Amino acid sequence: MSIVPSRTAEIRRLAGARDGAAEAMLVDLLRSLFSIEATGLAINHDQYSLNSLNGFFESADGSFFFKFHQEDGEEAMSGEYYRADILARAGLPVDQPVLMSVLPGEQILVYRRRTDPRFSDVLRALDLQPDAGGTARAVAAETGLTEAVLAVYRKTLHPVTPQQAAAEPVHRLFHDRLVDHPEGRYPGGRLAGFYVGQHFAFEGASLGWEAFSTARFRVNGVLYESSVGELFDAAVQRLKPENLADAGGVTAHGDAHNANVWYQEKEGRASLAFFDPAFAGEHVPTLLAEIKTTFHNILAHPLWLYDPALAAERYSAKAAYTDGLLDVTTDWAPSAVRLGLLQVKAERLWRPLLAELDARGMLAVDWRTVIRLGLFLCPTLVMNLRAGATTHNPVSSLIGFSVAVMAGSEPIAGDDVVSRFLDTIDPARA
Structure with missing residues (x-):
């Protein structure tokens, strides 16, 4: 099977130069896909567009917002992008695109332009x-x-086969980033x-990779059980798509970080x-469905993932490395x-979701490990x-x-925000 070159990948690559080439290619893409003439097309260069591109344009039919997600090597991956009708049929609040392409390497959604802010903003x-009032409303x-x-989730929870679980595109955000495609070589992909x-x-x-990947982290006095390398090794095995059928499946967005959520007041x-x-x-x-939202909407903030320069102005973080121990002190929280x-x-x-699964x-049995490994891969990849x-x-x-290790590894002694969270949701502690 031949692999079609990705026009969206080329547009993402060109967008970094900010010389108009990406915009021109996008205008051509919209014309060829939808037979529309886009004018005034502008790309948003925001901090949340890590693996995607979005922006605005005008046409004879009005003002529009476009967005596409593009994974490295996605043309060789399995799973269908942009099944936009699924969430609406399930009864979730979702903005429906007016135009959509799911062609390999040419996936893009076009929406009527809104003035509402994204929840991330x-x-x-x-x-x-x-602000207490704003926080309460949020x-x-x-x-x-x-x-x-x-x-x-409760309505749609059902047993799934390994084949059904493996066919879902959500794995592009997790396991697929650990390996080379299509051969599945590890370490590969973004990890390598x-x-x-x-x-x-x-x-x-x-530190070099060998020392860093095998180092034990101690963060603000809390020593962690697993190294970065051990967490990647565990993830490539436990998060294999076919291995995640054991907790069933649900209808889900899969990537509902708050830059993909409108806020209307x-x-x-x-x-x-x-x-x-x-x-x-x-x-x-099921155990992957809320991983991205849990990490990217909460543990990735404030600032360190999406606004690193500002994070360095507001927070401190220092390390000392001795005999395989990376001792970290930081005031971030x-x-x-x-x-x-x-x-x-x-x-x-x-x-309640874990209680439903348990019932x-x-x-x-290792639900806690699955959640931790998913959380760990969110920032690192x-x-x-x-x-x-x-x-x-x-x-x-x-x-x-440090946050990635805190998310991925159990502490040897003491606790942290993630271990307390996992204790709170444990059905055995209800």
Whole structure:
């Protein structure tokens, strides 16, 4: 089977130059796909577009917003992008595109332009300038959406075969980033490209891959059981797509980070609606369905993942490396609004969902490990966290890897925000 060159990949590559070439190619793409003449096309160069591109254009029919997601080597991957009707049929609030292409290498959605902010922008403002009223409205909006999502998960939860689980495109965000395609060689993909054989520079410590990947982390006095290398090794086995059928499947968005969520405020109340369902599916492995939202909407903030330069101004992070131990001290911590969202996720979604799985005899024995490994892969493979590789600096890089290990590994002694979260959602502790 021949692989069609990806026009969206080329557009993403050209967009970084900001010389108009990407815009011209996008105009041609829209013309060839939809027979429309786009004018005034502008690409948004925002911090959330790590693996996607979005922007605005005008046509004879009005003002529009476009977005596409593009994975490295996606033409050789399995699973269908942009099954946009799935979420609407399930009863979830979702903005429907007016135009859509799911052709390999040419996937793109076009929406009527909205003036509503994305939820990510609302929350960033609250991170930077806390406001009790704004926080309460944001948490209430999250609660409403979370309860709607849980209702869909309960309604659609069902046993799935390994083949059904493996066919879902959500794996492109996890396992597919660990291996080379189509042969499945490990370490490969982003893991090999970002980290293997590379250098890791922090304030107070400088390590090669061998030392870094085998180092034990101690973060603010809490020592962690697993190294970065051990977590990647565990993830490539346990998160194999066919291995995730054991907890069934649900209808889910799969990638509902808050840059894919509209925030609408009316008469003092706020509501949320999804868009860009690139990874939506009807057999999404249950334990993966909320991983991206849990990490990227909460643990990735404030600032360190998406605004590393500002994070370095606001926070400190230092390391000392001795005899295989990377000792980290940092003053970074989740903000009040992020902790509020985490409480909603724990109490209104994860705890009742795991209880439902347990009651149906579908809860994987190692559910805690599966969740941790999924959380670990979110920051480490969404972008290159090494200082100097892209946008990260020694401070944000160290915070990032520390949060990743905190998410992925059990502490040997003591606790942290992730271990307390997992204890809260444990059905055995109900």
